[in-house]
Amino acid sequence: MIIAIDGPAASGKGTLAKRIAAHFGLAWLDTGLLYRAVARDVLAAGGDLEDVQAATAAAKSVNADSLDDSALRGPRAGDAASIVAKIPEVRAALLEYQRAFARQAGGAVLDGRDIGTVVCPDAPVKIFVTASDEARAMRRFLEHQSRGDSITYDELLADIRKRDARDRGRSAAPMHAADDAVHLDTTALDADQAFAAALRLIELAS
Numbered sequence: 001m002i003i004a005i006d007g008p009a010a011s012g013k014g015t016l017a018k019r020i021a022a023h024f025g026l027a028w029l030d031t032g033l034l035y036r037a038v039a040r041d042v043l044a045a046g047g048d049l050e051d052v053q054a055a056t057a058a059a060k061s062v063n064a065d066s067l068d069d070s071a072l073r074g075p076r077a078g079d080a081a082s083i084v085a086k087i088p089e090v091r092a093a094l095l096e097y098q099r100a101f102a103r104q105a106g107g108a109v110l111d112g113r114d115i116g117t118v119v120c121p122d123a124p125v126k127i128f129v130t131a132s133d134e135a136r137a138m139r140r141f142l143e144h145q146s147r148g149d150s151i152t153y154d155e156l157l158a159d160i161r162k163r164d165a166r167d168r169g170r171s172a173a174p175m176h177a178a179d180d181a182v183h184l185d186t187t188a189l190d191a192d193q194a195f196a197a198a199l200r201l202i203e204l205a206s
């Protein structure tokens with residue numbers, strides 16, 4: 001069983017993917033971490049995020065061990081990730097890793113921007129998770145606040161909007177729902193309600 005979960009920044013798709021994977025005993029890959037790691041490695045080598053050669057080389061050497069890094073989680077890493085994610089060669093270099101992960105025995109849940117459209121177009125279950133810009137910014141704000149970070153709601157809202165525009169507007173694998181994806185709007189749902197709604201969608205689809 002392969003479950004593809006896509007959606008914009010801070011839509012709650014990661015939390016949802018993790019819970020769905022645990023519920024069905026499936027492996028889970030947060031594919032955003034791959035792009036975040038590529039950006040981190042380019043910057044660590046003193047490179048430029050728009051440099052195709054540097055970013056492609058970083059993408060070719062990304063592996064599972066390099067993804068376990070708390071520095072990958074913040075908004076700056078997400079913004080940097082969306083710059084390297086525009087580069088077709090970077091996307092191509094990360095494709096086989098993601099597809100191999102999806103093919104593993106026992107099945108997998110992958111979340112990202114292009115799982116249902118490019119990485120796993122044949123996935124039997126595809127969910128496109130959305131929420132209003134304001135709801136997404138508020139969720140991120142509360143997360144940051146609980147960690148004592150000083151970033152403001154307005155900064156997070158601007159970051160989310162900028163990143164979504166970049167992810168939707170790029171020519172390589174732009175973010176959009178696959179034609180056969182089901183849409184899940186979590187604006188008015190808490191994490192438990194979103195999970196329950198996703199389980200109902202999965203039962204209907206499989």
Ligand code: C5P
Pocket residue numbers: 009010031032033035036078081082083085111112113114115163167
């Ligand atoms: O999901 P997350 O916010 O961690 O993703 C960071 C960035 O990586 C996204 O804004 C997007 O540009 C890129 N990404 C992508 N394709 C994916 C997953 C993430 O282009 N499948």
